Amino acid sequence: MRANTWAGRNKVEVRDVPDPRILNKRDAVVRITSTAICGSDLHLVDGYVPTMQDGDVMGHEFMGEVVEVGPDVAAERLRVGDRVVVPFPIACGACNACAAELYSCCENTNPNAGIAEKMFGHPVAGIFGYSHLTGGFAGGQAQYARVPFADVGPLKIESDLADEQVLFLSDILPTGYMGAEMCDIQPSDVVAVWGAGPVGQFAMDSARVLGAAKVIAIDKEPYRLEMAERAGHIPVNFEEVDVRSRLLELTGGRGPDKCIDAVGLEATHGSAHIATYDRVKQAVRAESDRPHVLRQAIMSCRSGGVVSVIGVYGGLLDKFPAGAWMNRSLTLRTGQCHVQRYMKPLLGRIEGGELDPTRIITHTLPLEEAERGFELFKNKEDHCEKVVLKP
């Protein structure tokens, strides 16, 4: 089959690879009808998440049709012909983490748990197409994918909703929603979201759906800010204004009640001085992450507020504003999304018309053009917000 693969730092390549097979008894093989490129893929391609290898099949946002099931997949759960959306964390459904609905921390699905444990203190779940640190699972930017624990994760789509309406249940819609949910939003809350990428856009929509009084979008790309504005959110361009002053202005000096970091470890910075400091440290590996947004969110948040982090961090960072965090009673919440927890309820919100995931799709390309898709998305060319690939 054809698949988009990692071909070294800053390089992806669509190649011929073998077709996937059943390896475990609860696997399924899915013929992929739609898949997408995610901001997390950029971290992998840019080389900020370690343990990628030449030839790794990329992609963790995909859906399609079940073409084969392992012998231990019960027919009432899943059968050949079912149309499914596959959640990006692989979860067993039987361990203590899964019992607590902490699916992205599943204790059983990462065969390389020993390595993850060394880096993170405790292991994390397996993830499709997301380095060997999270298991070395082939991803979904391909014609087919093997899906382990197919009787646990995949969500069956039984209505006639288009792929584009449900594809993002695999990751970014639940992720944005979890970012907002972790904020414990009250009707009087002003919520600021850093990053108007796909994840940020869905965090904003979710904050609105959960009842926020006002939602602020912070980014530097005018077209992304316009997209947020069209959806009813208030744009702030961090290259044009001082973010902190603008946020104070928009909140009567209080600061946003809840702050969401939907940018993560590759944030860019308005201030050249600090940006250079972190870039240099990152380059010499003294610091693996550039935490501009995390710092700014903590400094901006009102006392007693919540800083919710869904942007990905990979390792170590420097100059963490612990004083602000501690002395002003802030709550810091975070996680790789526990997608399985949110798929069904969010499908309901899509069907009910409360959320429209299609609003962020700007490009649909054949899988063969994955490389161009990565370029467009990464370099923000042609007003690119989200790329859907068709195998």
Added chain:
Amino acid sequence: MELTATTTIRRPATEVYAFWRDLENLPTFMAHLQEVRATGDRTSRWVADAPFGKDIAWDAEILEERPGEKISWRSAADADVPNAGTVRFTPAPDGISTEVHIALVYDIPGGTIGKAVAKYFGEEPHQQLDDDLRRLKQVMETGEVVRSDGAPWGKRAREEFPQRPAQPLSDAELAKGAGR
């Protein structure tokens, strides 16, 4: 050499104990074992996997068994690599899960066998046992050792990095792996 490791398994102690007490199950998750065969009520014959030292086999005897709580064993006096072990099963505070605590003692000899065993354990010998218990947990909680494309061979997954790429296996690789 003394090694200890521990894990928590979301199954009742009686069940985890019963799985372990059937010693023939041990090779499904312990990487250094190829086969364990019961030869009597409390005696068994253990065969090591090649990297642990080719053609090593030994007899072992259960010294103590307390159903649902504890099993201790020891190799027979003439073993090439004299070893002994104890595994304890205790209820976790959640009232559902079981804590498994294992302690193994190896008396590593000199010569080629000693070298093979030392090489097998490498610089971080406890890592092996941690991985063994992770696989025990996978088997007890999910029914199988979990495989990925990067680490497709279950308990033989522990080759150091780089692994094979995270892309599906070819027919040739599958055929070769099936015989391993």
